[in-house]
Amino acid sequence: MLDVDLKARVGDFEIEAAFRADAGITALFGPSGAGKTSLVNMLAGLEQPTQGRITVRGEVLFDGDQGIDLAPEQRRLGYVFQESRLFPHMTVAGNLSYGRRLVPEGIAKVDYDAVVDLLALEPLLKRRPRTLSGGERQRVAIGRAILAAPRLLLMDEPLANLDAPRRAEILPFIEELRREFDISIVYVSHNMDEIVRLADQLIVMSQGAVVAQGAVDEINARLDLRPLTGRWDAGAVLTTTVAEQDSRDRLTRLSFQGGDLWLPHVDMAIGSPLRIRVHARDVSLALTPPSGVSVLNVFAGEVIEVGQDDGPQVDVLIDIGSPQQTHLWARITKRSQRELDIVPGRKVHAMIKAMAVDRSGLG
Amino acid sequence: MLTPLEIEALSLSLKVALWAVACSLLPGIAIAWLLARREFPGKALLDGVVHLPLVLPPVALGYVLLVLFGRNGPVGAWLHDWFGIHMVFSWRGAALAAAVMAFPLLVRAVRLSMEAVDRRLETAARTLGARPLRVFLTITLPLTAPGILTGVLLAFIRCLGEFGATITFAANVPGETRTLPLALYTALQIPGGEAGATRLALISVALAIITLVASQYLAKQLSKRIGLS
CATH class of the missing domain: 3.40.50.300 (P-loop containing nucleotide triphosphate hydrolases)
Structure with missing residues (x-):
């Protein structure tokens, strides 16, 4: 064009x-x-x-x-x-x-x-x-x-x-x-x-x-x-559809290829497409399926790449999709990376706080 | 209230000033635009020539006009042969002298106001499909309107007060070129004419004040109308 x-x-x-x-x-x-x-x-x-x-x-x-x-x-x-x-x-x-x-x-x-x-x-x-x-x-x-x-x-x-x-x-x-x-x-x-x-x-x-x-x-x-795309603001983009509105807890369920994501209420009709950005700083990692934590959104995935950085933190790229790839970024400290042995190929669980993807993350 | 002679001088002054301003308006806007918006060789020279009447003795300027527009001058002879128009001893000559003297004031006011027009508005109009001439007529000119008004009224007052160039070039002919200032001067030449001169001076002052006040008021109204203040 x-x-x-x-x-x-x-x-x-x-x-x-x-x-x-x-x-x-x-x-x-x-x-x-x-x-x-x-x-x-x-x-x-x-x-x-x-x-x-x-x-x-x-x-x-x-x-x-x-x-x-x-x-x-x-x-x-x-x-x-x-x-x-x-x-x-x-x-x-x-x-x-x-x-x-x-x-x-x-x-x-x-x-x-x-x-x-x-x-x-x-x-x-x-x-x-x-x-x-x-x-x-x-x-x-x-x-x-x-x-x-x-x-x-x-x-x-x-x-x-x-x-x-x-x-x-x-x-x-x-x-x-x-x-x-x-x-x-x-x-x-x-x-x-x-x-x-x-x-x-x-x-x-x-x-x-x-x-x-x-x-x-x-x-x-x-x-x-x-x-160039930004350090603090770095994050993965998920293309989702509004799947469910939970009026009691005032939450909205978005479905995407990697699964479902619960967010604070989003005022959109069911079936509407919505693209959201999950900031790397809002994603944390665990080696075993977490229990007894308050985080609503947990995705099993595999580490694809670990970034290089001079600072105390690193960005980790994780694939949480199946069958197609869906990427998520997590920012963790270098110490955690070493202690949990986060290397490419490692199976991990990514946790996203529901509150992390708020309205401002939507636009 | 006014004597026939005073009425004659006053109406002649108004006629001369109106014609002078009316005829210099379009060239004034064109030259202001050239100076405000264009770069060309000789721009400084044009700028200088336009401003010359501000710094030259009016009598000298009247003499230059006489040389150019007199019966035997290059332009004057041509005007006479082709159109039968003569300038000397005629109200037209007075209007020309007044126009030349007032021109820099007109150009200056229009130019300043045009320079203040945000050129980004002009580019915006181009992206909306307007050719340069349309941009000028629909954006630049309306936004320059307050400056044009100010320029016109300043030039008008300047024309009303014109003396030196007029008397040198067009002479002092009653009913033809004897405008208010020339009538005042003439009155002073006659023994016992002080009373008449005072009256004429007061008329001139009143006219100038009315025009200035009107100019301020109209400029403010116009700015409001075009959304600038």
Whole structure:
């Protein structure tokens, strides 16, 4: 769908990126200064690569060899910026219809009411941007970009300027958007929790280069990317479905390939898909099936890999799935590792505290 | 209340100032845009030329206009031969002199206001499918409106007060180029004309104050309207 292969100079910094993004949400992840925003600006036509090629659904947006470089307004890529960039002299309604009026002849317009409904913008329509809260502004910016009927939506850290509650308020809208409008999104973020919740594919950038790309859970399971994907936040991604609601204990059962996981109540319908991230720091290991412990979630598995680390702790990769592999990370001290003789091939029991995977772990 | 002569000078002043500002508005915005948004060779020179009337003695500027736009001047002869328009001894000349003197004030106000427009809004508009001209008309220009208003009113006041360039270039013809300041000057030349001069001075002060107050008020209203404050 989106094919990128380009080189660029930004200041005294080289960007070299080749990747492919398919339908769905593709996350562009990396530490700040990795060149994510520059890369997205090049997709949008706001910065120029020195060479290479960018195509969307077969249409060439940039080709250094052929001298093709479409202007931003010809690319028809929606762009949601970190700072919403709403037009202050127009009402919310005026902002929303700005791009919609400019959709070229012959291209299907996006249903205005549907977007207003989905993003819950109805009460804001007559207001001016400066009277809106940060979260409301971002919702309007998203709506405005969608209504321009883009081929692809670029989102550059759209939630970075918002506090945690606002972020949690917007995330469902973005998920809903993808479902309702079947739009592909390139989502730039340095927040792995956000990415795990939203993205299908993950592209990891570091110092201007794409260092890895693949499915979100695969990339998260890779030990060699650990310095980039985060240490404290490291964790495995489980793709689950909501299986049962226990109203008495206010718990929810999620089923996945490795078994069942009990969590504090998750307000979702039974059968809904849910991707969660289990942080390595919340998983502990035992050699025998534990009894008399308060931990609800215990999985039998086998050690696959033990990470190398200079610190007092190590990360251990465990497979708890059968028949297919399902990965879980556990962070234990080096002393425990030595005393329990945790080496690849060792049978272990992984324990996850139910409280550990709370709402914040969900998004 | 006002004598016929005073009414004549006042209405002539208003006519000259209105024409001067109306005709310099579009070129003023264009040059402000060039200075605010473009890089080109000779930009510093253009900037200097635009600001020249602020630092040059008005009489010298009037003389330059006379050389260029006089009956025998290169532009003046051409205007006369092709359109039958003459500038000297005409209210048009007074308007031209006033326009040139007020131009830097207009350009400066518009330019400052345009420079303050967040360019990221302009790029956002491009990503929504707007070509540069549309971006200018729908984003840059409306957000510059308060600056344009300020510039227009400042230029207007400056035009009302123009004296040196006008008298040098367009001369002091009653009913044609004798604007308020020139009428005031003339009154002072006549023995016993002080009373008349005082009245004319008071009219000028009133006019300037009304325009300034209106400018402040309108600029505030406009800023509110376009959502800037």
